[in-house]
Amino acid sequence: MSSYDVIVIGAGPGGYVSAIRCAQLGMKVAVVEGRETLGGTCLNVGCIPSKALLHATHMLHEAEHNFADMGLKGKAPSVDWKQMLSYKENVVGQNTGGIEFLFKKNKIDWIKGWATIPAVGKVQVGDDTYDAKNIIIASGSEASVLPGIEVDEKTVVTSTGALTLNKVPTSLVVIGAGVIGLELGSVYARLGAEVTVIEYLDAITPGMDAEIARQFQKMLTKQGLKFKLGAAVQGVEVKNNKATVSYQLRKDESDHTITADAVLVATGRKPFTTGLGLDALGVELSERGQIKTDANYATNVPGIYAIGDTIAGPMLAHKAEDEGMAVAEGIAGQKPHVNYGVIPGVIYTHPEVSNVGETEETLKAAGRAYKVGKFPFLGNARAKANFAGDGFVKLLVDAQTDRILGAHIIGPMAGDLIHEICVAMEFGAAAEDIARTCHAHPTYSEAVREAALACGDGAIHV
Ligand code: NAI
Numbered sequence: 001m002s003s004y005d006v007i008v009i010g011a012g013p014g015g016y017v018s019a020i021r022c023a024q025l026g027m028k029v030a031v032v033e034g035r036e037t038l039g040g041t042c043l044n045v046g047c048i049p050s051k052a053l054l055h056a057t058h059m060l061h062e063a064e065h066n067f068a069d070m071g072l073k074g075k076a077p078s079v080d081w082k083q084m085l086s087y088k089e090n091v092v093g094q095n096t097g098g099i100e101f102l103f104k105k106n107k108i109d110w111i112k113g114w115a116t117i118p119a120v121g122k123v124q125v126g127d128d129t130y131d132a133k134n135i136i137i138a139s140g141s142e143a144s145v146l147p148g149i150e151v152d153e154k155t156v157v158t159s160t161g162a163l164t165l166n167k168v169p170t171s172l173v174v175i176g177a178g179v180i181g182l183e184l185g186s187v188y189a190r191l192g193a194e195v196t197v198i199e200y201l202d203a204i205t206p207g208m209d210a211e212i213a214r215q216f217q218k219m220l221t222k223q224g225l226k227f228k229l230g231a232a233v234q235g236v237e238v239k240n241n242k243a244t245v246s247y248q249l250r251k252d253e254s255d256h257t258i259t260a261d262a263v264l265v266a267t268g269r270k271p272f273t274t275g276l277g278l279d280a281l282g283v284e285l286s287e288r289g290q291i292k293t294d295a296n297y298a299t300n301v302p303g304i305y306a307i308g309d310t311i312a313g314p315m316l317a318h319k320a321e322d323e324g325m326a327v328a329e330g331i332a333g334q335k336p337h338v339n340y341g342v343i344p345g346v347i348y349t350h351p352e353v354s355n356v357g358e359t360e361e362t363l364k365a366a367g368r369a370y371k372v373g374k375f376p377f378l379g380n381a382r383a384k385a386n387f388a389g390d391g392f393v394k395l396l397v398d399a400q401t402d403r404i405l406g407a408h409i410i411g412p413m414a415g416d417l418i419h420e421i422c423v424a425m426e427f428g429a430a431a432e433d434i435a436r437t438c439h440a441h442p443t444y445s446e447a448v449r450e451a452a453l454a455c456g457d458g459a460i461h462v
Helices: 013-024 040-045 047-065 081-105 179-190 210-222 317-331 360-365 381-385 414-426 431-435 446-454
Strands: 003-009 029-033 109-112 115-119 122-125 128-137 141-143 171-175 194-198 226-228 231-239 242-249 255-260 262-265 269-271 304-306 345-347 352-357 370-376 392-398 404-411
Touching (some): 013 081, 040 047, 171 179, 171 242, 179 194, 414 431
Parallel strands (some): 171 262
Antiparallel strands (some): 122 128, 242 255
């Protein structure tokens, strides 16, 4: 029987990063993973494959809409869906293979199979039982499907099935205007599907700064997505490969139906802890099924830790990675810290949407005095040259101290631009610190600087 300092359960971004950090800190580590390849949901059926499809369809959009204006003449490319899927699989393969390489490099054992924790200090996989001084649960999440809906991953799909549809549907209904629904909805809209998004709330992307959400909805509508807001989905019926979604409008309780070739259920995710044996061990869960942990990611059972989507907080790969490193460092006796006030969020549509920290709504609710500095990409030379002038940067700063409290970007490379502001926030910077930092011209990042200038004496290019 093998014994380890640490056994990590799950090889997603939380688990594999944690395992690598444990190995770097001198621990003997194994990771239990039941999928055929490493990388978890994110690399296999989430972040990475969806980004490949978002990229390919954005290229198509550019060819259809902007090439001729740039003097690039000729017919726009036609879509070879099989090839697009194989490009996506190839990207996934490169990334999952990369993790396998990193495991070898760091001498991490991959135990193939699904883990159970039969007792404190033990991990069982199939007929084998391993000793572990510490166990880190990083088993991720699964789609949370509404009652009354049966997913077959062909006609009624979660994000997993949406990445492998056997053809581009003529019509697609997306249930839920959250991150998954809008990213994948916009992929299929660009491929020519008629996409209708049904959302329970009266606005898209709950929790997002409301001004940005409104602008985002306008842009997506311009791209052809249709929205039915304030609509509660009640069920989906499949007949002859067509799905009929029934929903009720909340304002007048009227009942409606819509029929489509495919339905994407994107109504959130829930922790995936099935089969781990947490009940028998007495590991405490919240009412939402999240594993309860203390500030060191320790559960109530000694030697068992949990991170990522299995615990509270945003279900984001990078949040899981940070927790993965922190839990490893904590086990090694260090004093790590994850700053939950500075975790960026990105929606990888075109344009991208990103955020960090407070929104105007959270600041108002807390009764805090704040200032807003905004700058539109239309005033940014690089964005104009690249047909990317839609959107803006919005900084929220403390009215007295000018300290940055939050930022929201909708526009080109928003997912990259946000990190300048994250670093500034980590250093407790004021908007003036960004405003006085020289930014190369012409770059999109000048829009961030201009928004910072707008918090003071004013932006230059508006
Ligand atoms: P979500 O929580 O972002 O959005 C779900 C939406 O479904 C909400 O707007 C909700 O109001 C709506 N909804 C719930 N019940 C409904 C009903 N009966 N009828 C109509 N609408 C209903 O969840 P999503 O998009 O499924 O994503 C799951 C998780 O994965 C999220 O935590 C997200 O952060 C993460 N994720 C992050 C990505 C990124 O960072 N780019 C990409 C993909 C997923």
